[in-house]
Amino acid sequence: MSTTAERDRAPKQDRSRATRQRLLEAAVACLAEHGWAGSTVSVVAERAGVSRGAAQHHFPTREDLFTAAVEYVAEERSTALRDLFPHGAADRRALLRALVDLYTGPLFRAALQLWVAASNEEQLRGRVTELEARVGRETHRIAVDLLGADESRPGVRETVQGFLDMARGLGLANLLTDDTARRERVVSQWAALLDGALG
């Protein structure tokens, strides 16, 4: 039995969730384009078409907004990646390419801006360190699952980790120039080497 009050509450919660989501997506885009120095709650609120007050209701501080944004988009991307290969990866090369793609788009640019800002700003450092550890563990888990890698075998864990480090380095190489052509060749070659190493 639902009262009028309960019926009103549901759409209000939906609207609140939609506002939150718009803010998070605007925050990632803003960070990727303008860096930490150019990313304030006001700029993001305007981009999202939300009042500054509403933005601050959802995220009391600038640090809250931007760490939540990177985490939210990282989760979205993890889910998308799992959906792309629901039964693991029959084509390992396609999967490795998809993993590398996690590091070449706006999410990685945004995370990188936050990461580098955190290296110089004490109030960001602890939170970003914790966030990166969480996102890193989740990406590693997805990679191991989708690759069907057996981490009980010596070296397998480090092989996968090294590949993700390589993906991060490739993301960095794509920051100022379009590195797509070189990246394709590197990923193809290392996919072949990994195939041998993972069996």
Add this chain to the structure above:
Amino acid sequence: MSTTAERDRAPKQDRSRATRQRLLEAAVACLAEHGWAGSTVSVVAERAGVSRGAAQHHFPTREDLFTAAVEYVAEERSTALRDLFPHGAADRRALLRALVDLYTGPLFRAALQLWVAASNEEQLRGRVTELEARVGRETHRIAVDLLGADESRPGVRETVQGFLDMARGLGLANLLTDDTARRERVVSQWAALLDGALG
């Protein structure tokens, strides 16, 4: 036959070179510690114990100073690496570790700050893009020489490139936390993979 003027000139040139070098080293340290936003010519001049006017005599703009600084330190490190393995690398694993070390110290931190700033600042972008391409090519050349890698064989070039991309990713992973223990394991494992791939 040397005149008095010539004898005077030599020490003056030495002093000028020493001043320049102090400025460049201070600039890299400053960039690594405080990021681009906290790095101005004045801050660097003070750190180097040089007057602001003298600093501007050597480097008319902030962009001149910091791009020259990253380039200078990169060259110093390349020379040091070649000196470390004058006859190529008998111990390939030691060499790979030394290559990865290029990406985990203050030079990489400084370069990363400049790189990320360049992604948001038009007046830096062109110069940093060109600088990174030059430093990247030189690092690749050193890696190929010291590894004794035969790039005429298919895949060898991309194998080495991928390893350097991994090294860059490992540098990023070391930015906020001390990642030494994990990095050692990853590099050991990837050194074994490279050994197999390079023959």
